[in-house]
Amino acid sequence: MSDTTGNKHKAEEKAGAEPEAEVMAEAAADAAALDDGLDARLVVEHGASFRLDVTLTARPGDVVALLGPNGAGKTTALRALAGLVPLTAGHLRLDAVELDRTPPEERPIGVVFQDYLLFPHLSALDNVAFGPRCHGAGKAAARAEAAEWLARMDLAAYASARPRRLSGGQAQRVALARALAVRPRLLLLDEPLAALDARTRLDVRARLRRHLADFAAVAVLVTHDPLDAMVLADHLVAIEDGRVVQQGAPTDVARHPRTDYIARLVGLNLYRGRARGHTVDLDGGPAITVADDLAGPVCVAFPPSAVTLHRDRPTGSSARNLWRCAVAGLETHADQVRAELTGELDLAADLTTTAAAELDLHPGATVWAAVKATQTHAYPA
Known part of the structure; x- marks a missing residue:
C-alpha cells in the first residue's frame, strides 16, 4: 500500500471516527445530565389514616408546582423534601446525591415558608446573611453577599430595616433572598404569595417569576392558587389523597383536566x-x-x-x-x-x-x- 493510499485510509477512518466520538460524547453528556436535578419518590405514612406516595423528577431550571385541596399531602411532600418529615419509604436524590438521611441543615436546600419566618430581632441584611454565616462564611463576607442579594431584590434601601417595618411584599422578597443566599440546589416555596393582598400579589408574582426564571437549580412550589401555578411553573403536579392524579405542562393540565378538583380549579x-x-x-x-x-x-x-x-x-x-x-x-x-x-x-x-x-x-x-x-x-x- 502506498503512503498516499495509506494516508487516505487513515483520513477516512478518522473522519468516520469523529462522528462516532461526537455521538459518544453527546451520550455521555446526556447520561451526566440525568444525574442533575431532582429524583424523588416520597412515601410518608401518618398512622393508618394517611399515606403520601408521590414521585417527583425535575431538571435544573425547572419550576414544579404542587397543587391539591387541603389535606392532599402537598405540604407534607414539601416538608419531606426539606428533611422536616422523615420518609417511610422511597428515595430522595438531588444531583445524584442521596439525601434520605441527610439532616435538614446539611441539605443544599433553600426554603421560603408561607409566613416567611424572618428573625424579628435581625435587620433585613442580617436575615439574609444568616444562611451564609451558617455555611461558614465570615461576618463581613456574609453581609457583603446579603447586600448583593438585597440589591437584586430592589431592597438595598431596606437593609437596616427589621421585619416589622417591611410590607408583605418586601418581607417576601427578603425571605426569598435569604433562601437564595445559600445558593441552594433545590428551592422550596410554601404558598409564597398567600399572605399578600390582591394588589401586592400581582406585583410580587411578576417579580418572583423573574427571579425563578434566573434560578439555575430546581424549584418546587406549593400553592392552592391556579394562577400562581400557571404563571410561575413549568410543570404542574396535582395531588389528591396523597397521590398524583395528574401532571404535565400548565396549558395541558388546564385544557385536559382529569379530576373534578382540577376542573374547578381551572x-x-x-x-x-x-x-x-x-x-x-x-x-x-x-x-x-x-x-x-x-x-x-x-x-x-x-x-x-x-x-x-x-x-x-x-x-x-x-x-x-x-x-x-x-x-x-x-x-x-x-x-x-x-x-x-x-x-x-x-x-x-x-x-x-x-x-x-x-x-x-x-x-x-x-x-x-x-x-x-x-x-x-x-x-x-
Whole structure:
C-alpha cells in the first residue's frame, strides 16, 4: 500500500471516527445530565389514616408546582423534601446525591415558608446573611453577599430595616433572598404569595417569576392558587389523597383536566362518559353532543361562559345540547354572576349581572341551559 493510499485510509477512518466520538460524547453528556436535578419518590405514612406516595423528577431550571385541596399531602411532600418529615419509604436524590438521611441543615436546600419566618430581632441584611454565616462564611463576607442579594431584590434601601417595618411584599422578597443566599440546589416555596393582598400579589408574582426564571437549580412550589401555578411553573403536579392524579405542562393540565378538583380549579365543567362518534353518553347523566369524533371512555369539558341560560325552552336554537335545570346558587364576581345549576345535568354557568337580572335568576328558579357542540372539548379519559 502506498503512503498516499495509506494516508487516505487513515483520513477516512478518522473522519468516520469523529462522528462516532461526537455521538459518544453527546451520550455521555446526556447520561451526566440525568444525574442533575431532582429524583424523588416520597412515601410518608401518618398512622393508618394517611399515606403520601408521590414521585417527583425535575431538571435544573425547572419550576414544579404542587397543587391539591387541603389535606392532599402537598405540604407534607414539601416538608419531606426539606428533611422536616422523615420518609417511610422511597428515595430522595438531588444531583445524584442521596439525601434520605441527610439532616435538614446539611441539605443544599433553600426554603421560603408561607409566613416567611424572618428573625424579628435581625435587620433585613442580617436575615439574609444568616444562611451564609451558617455555611461558614465570615461576618463581613456574609453581609457583603446579603447586600448583593438585597440589591437584586430592589431592597438595598431596606437593609437596616427589621421585619416589622417591611410590607408583605418586601418581607417576601427578603425571605426569598435569604433562601437564595445559600445558593441552594433545590428551592422550596410554601404558598409564597398567600399572605399578600390582591394588589401586592400581582406585583410580587411578576417579580418572583423573574427571579425563578434566573434560578439555575430546581424549584418546587406549593400553592392552592391556579394562577400562581400557571404563571410561575413549568410543570404542574396535582395531588389528591396523597397521590398524583395528574401532571404535565400548565396549558395541558388546564385544557385536559382529569379530576373534578382540577376542573374547578381551572374553571371548567367536567364530565366522564363513553363516546360513540360525536355523542357521549355521560356516566349517570344524559347524552351530550360534542365537536370531537371519538370512541370509548372520554372526558368532556367546557367553560361556564359557554353556557347560555333561558327562562323558557328556546326554539330555533343552534345549540345541540339543552337541559332543564334549577338554580342552586348564585355568586357574584365584579360584573359577572356564576350560577350553579342542578337537574338533568349539574353545571356552572357564567353570565353578566345584567343578563342575570333580566332572567330574574334566584335560587330555585327553573331555567334551560344550552351549550353548542363546538364549545365542548372531548378527549380520551
